[in-house]
Amino acid sequence: MLNPKTIRQLSKILGSDRLKKNVSLASYTTFGIGGPAQLFYEAKTNKEITKAIKTVRKLKIPCFILGGGSNTLIADSGFPGLVTKIESQKIKVKNNTISAEAGVPLSKLVKVAQKYSLSGLECCVGIPGTVGGAVVGNAGAKDQWISQSIKSITILNKNGKIISFKKDYCRFGYRNSFFKKDPSKIILKTIFKLKKENPKIIKEKTRQFLEAKSNQPKEKSAGSIFKNPANDSAGRLIDATGLRGKKVGNAQISPQHANFIINLNKAKAGDVLALIKLAQNSVKEKFGVKLELEIKLIGF
Ligand SMILES: Cc1cc2nc3c(=O)[nH]c(=O)nc-3n(C[C@H](O)[C@H](O)[C@H](O)COP(=O)(O)OP(=O)(O)OC[C@H]3O[C@@H](n4cnc5c(N)ncnc54)[C@H](O)[C@@H]3O)c2cc1C
Known part of the structure; x- marks a missing residue:
C-alpha cells in the first residue's frame, strides 16, 4: 500500500x-x-x-x-x-492516413475509415477497446491484423521521452508486439496508412468480418482467453477436453465458444482464474499443448 x-x-x-x-x-x-x-x-x-x-x-x-x-x-x-x-481522443484524417490518439475507441477509428472510404481496418470491426490496446495486442480477425495498416507510432518511453518510430520496430506477430512484453512503453498516437477504396467493397469486407464474429458470446467477457496454438484453435482443444459449459462460481466456459469465459453474474476474478488453470491443465494433459494467455492478468 x-x-x-x-x-x-x-x-x-x-x-x-x-x-x-x-x-x-x-x-x-x-x-x-x-x-x-x-x-x-x-x-x-x-x-x-x-x-x-x-x-x-x-x-x-x-x-x-x-x-x-x-x-x-x-x-x-x-x-x-x-x-x-x-482517454485521449483526438483523431485526424489527411489524404490516406488517419492519426489516432491511444484512447480513441477502435469502433470510432473503423467508422472514420469507412466515412472517408479508406480500407485496411475492416478486420477491427466489432472489436471493443481502444486504439492503444489494439496496437499492444495486434488485434484483428482471421489472418488480418491492425498492424498491417500501421505506418508509425508515437510513444512515451521508459526515459520519459516522446519518440516516434516506424512499425517495423514493434515486432508485431499474432496477438503480439514488443509493447506486450514491455509495459514501460506507453502508446500515445498511431498513424495508419490506408487505401482509398470503393465504399461498396469496404462495406462488404466489413460485413464479412462482422458475420465471422456473430458466433461470439454476448455475455460479459474479455474475448478469447487464449491465443490459438499454431495450426489449431484453443476453442477446439478446450472443447475436446469436455470443459465447454464448465462453471466455477459464477464464471463459465462459454457453452457457445469454449475459448471465451463468461461472467454469468458478479463472477470473481478467482473463479475465472480457476477456469483458466483448469483449461490449461486439461489441454496440456490430453494434447501436450501449452495454452498461452491472450488476456492480461493484473494484480494477481
Ligand atoms: C466480446 C469481445 C470480442 C473481442 N474480439 C476480439 C477480436 O475479434 N480480435 C481481437 O484481436 N481481440 C478481440 N477482443 C479482445 C480486445 O477487445 C482487444 O484485444 C482490444 O484491442 C483490447 O483493447 P483495450 O483498449 O480494451 O485494452 P485493455 O484491456 O485496456 O489493455 C490491454 C493491454 O494493453 C495495455 N495498454 C492499453 N492501452 C495502452 C497504451 N496506450 N499504451 C501502452 N499499453 C496500453 C494495457 O496495459 C494491457 O496490458 C475481444 C474482446 C471482447 C470483450
Missing part, C-alpha cells in the same frame, strides 16, 4: 479533484470483474498521460495503463497503485 505522503504528492500534481481513490475497476472492464484501484486517474490528453507517468515513475508508484479493459482480468483484490485510464 502507498504511504499517505506519496499520495498527497501525486494528488498535488494531478489535481485532487482528478485523482480518485479506491475506485472499483469492474465497471471499467468488459468482464465486469475487478477489485479497486487504490488510485485512479483518467488522462484526457497526451500531456496528462505524460505528466501522470513521469510522476508515478519519479515517486515509484506502481502504475497500470488501462484502455477499454476488454482484454484484461483484474484481481478481486484490485491494483495497489495508480490505474491510468487512457
Whole structure:
C-alpha cells in the first residue's frame, strides 16, 4: 500500500479533484470483474498521460495503463497503485492516413475509415477497446491484423521521452508486439496508412468480418482467453477436453465458444482464474499443448 505522503504528492500534481481513490475497476472492464484501484486517474490528453507517468515513475508508484479493459482480468483484490485510464481522443484524417490518439475507441477509428472510404481496418470491426490496446495486442480477425495498416507510432518511453518510430520496430506477430512484453512503453498516437477504396467493397469486407464474429458470446467477457496454438484453435482443444459449459462460481466456459469465459453474474476474478488453470491443465494433459494467455492478468 502507498504511504499517505506519496499520495498527497501525486494528488498535488494531478489535481485532487482528478485523482480518485479506491475506485472499483469492474465497471471499467468488459468482464465486469475487478477489485479497486487504490488510485485512479483518467488522462484526457497526451500531456496528462505524460505528466501522470513521469510522476508515478519519479515517486515509484506502481502504475497500470488501462484502455477499454476488454482484454484484461483484474484481481478481486484490485491494483495497489495508480490505474491510468487512457482517454485521449483526438483523431485526424489527411489524404490516406488517419492519426489516432491511444484512447480513441477502435469502433470510432473503423467508422472514420469507412466515412472517408479508406480500407485496411475492416478486420477491427466489432472489436471493443481502444486504439492503444489494439496496437499492444495486434488485434484483428482471421489472418488480418491492425498492424498491417500501421505506418508509425508515437510513444512515451521508459526515459520519459516522446519518440516516434516506424512499425517495423514493434515486432508485431499474432496477438503480439514488443509493447506486450514491455509495459514501460506507453502508446500515445498511431498513424495508419490506408487505401482509398470503393465504399461498396469496404462495406462488404466489413460485413464479412462482422458475420465471422456473430458466433461470439454476448455475455460479459474479455474475448478469447487464449491465443490459438499454431495450426489449431484453443476453442477446439478446450472443447475436446469436455470443459465447454464448465462453471466455477459464477464464471463459465462459454457453452457457445469454449475459448471465451463468461461472467454469468458478479463472477470473481478467482473463479475465472480457476477456469483458466483448469483449461490449461486439461489441454496440456490430453494434447501436450501449452495454452498461452491472450488476456492480461493484473494484480494477481
Ligand atoms: C466480446 C469481445 C470480442 C473481442 N474480439 C476480439 C477480436 O475479434 N480480435 C481481437 O484481436 N481481440 C478481440 N477482443 C479482445 C480486445 O477487445 C482487444 O484485444 C482490444 O484491442 C483490447 O483493447 P483495450 O483498449 O480494451 O485494452 P485493455 O484491456 O485496456 O489493455 C490491454 C493491454 O494493453 C495495455 N495498454 C492499453 N492501452 C495502452 C497504451 N496506450 N499504451 C501502452 N499499453 C496500453 C494495457 O496495459 C494491457 O496490458 C475481444 C474482446 C471482447 C470483450
